[in-house]
Amino acid sequence: MYQSKLFTKTTKNISQEEQSRNAQLLVRGGFVDRLTAGVYSFLPLGLRVMKKIENIIREEMNKVDGQEIFMPALCPRENYDKTDRYEILAGDILFHAESKHTKNLVLNQSHEEVITPLMKKFVSSYKDLPLAVYQFQDKFRAEPRPKSGVLRGREFIMKDLYSFHISQDDLDIYYDKVTDAYRRIFDRSGVGKETYLTYASGGSFSKYSHEFQTLTEAGEDIIYLCRDCQVAVNKEIIEDQAGKCPLCAKEELEQLKSAEVGNIFKLGTRFSDSFNLTVLNEKGESSPVIMGCYGIGLQRLMGTIVEIFNDDKGIIWPEAVAPFKVHLISLDQNENANKLYQKLIEAGVEVLFDDRESVGAGQKFAEADLIGCPWRVVLSQKTTTAGQVEIKSRGDEKVEYITEEALVKKLLG
């Protein structure tokens, strides 16, 4: 990508309305734009990051036999009446989508009310199970107070996976598989080290659930971590757990702030009962379908990554989710730099090429640090004369001078 053509520029002016670290950096870097409270546009740089995250999740969902689908954002109110959630949610987080021609449509805040009746149409035998489907979809939640930048929005993309089973045992087995998949997702997206499986409440779904909590001061949750077992308990249920680690019963737990980047629930028959979703078992008897659901908020994961990986100059993207692997900077060397750019593109390296003329070196460096691609490659009079290029990792200060051949090798290796 030629930076001279990139839609959106970085800015030095920080909006007073963006007080969280993640939003400040994402707005300044030109990744996102805030439309109104809790509602963001994703610009080319930000969308590239989102797509990287989405693809990591997609790969891991496919590995646990999830099949991708896409459900509507709109839902007839009667579906929420059937699950008795309309009254609970309507006065709170549900957005209504009423118009001259529609009276009883709402915007889904989650998709149990869509997926369960959908399954009813296609699942009728134990032979159809187990089954797991997932989607990436906008969720709409009228949060009383959106905050923390992209960590709590009123509209956001969620990956939601739903699984369907003939028995509790089968759900339990699958639930563990998804737990492992989530572990891999957070490892791959860079926050694995700071992310802990956490025992939590089940909200309106079930008594308990498991969350994946990433340690960060920007988070809204407080968890009690057992370093021995590498699991935590959300403060909301710590009394139920008698203040002890649920695994080893140790009482000395560390109290920490964290952000919930994922949440998995065993729904049991909570929703299949509402819609009478049943299958015939081997004996020809009607048997309720056992369900599980598993969510990850993409913006929240992205924002959490930013909260963890930044310094006073900007974002430091983990390579797997960076908008580009390389930020190539030309200091008045566009001809040579363009050749190198083409070479890297042909080698399959993602490059943001700062080809802008009459922009000072200092500004180019400052913007590269802000945007935060893992590698910065500089071509200048100095490097051209020496027949080399300069490479530097965003994460550290030392620069290295190597040949173009060595550069390509390094970036592919």
Place this chain on the structure above:
RNA sequence: CGGGGCGUGGCGCAGUUUGGUAGCGCACUUGGUUUGGGACCAAGGGGUCGCCGGUUCGAAUCCGGCCGCCCCGACCA
């Protein structure tokens, strides 16, 4: 929903106390000079001061109402 703060060119702000017809920085346009850490000089364009109403000869400024935004708390599938 409670407490605090704020709303002025695209963005960040000053001006409001004490009413007199809007200013600075960034960004943008044109010309020139610059190019290893957010350049410089010169000349420009752009704002019914959140909305509605009131007071006044005159309102960004005073009064009333409404809307929106940020922070803290409550809430949070």
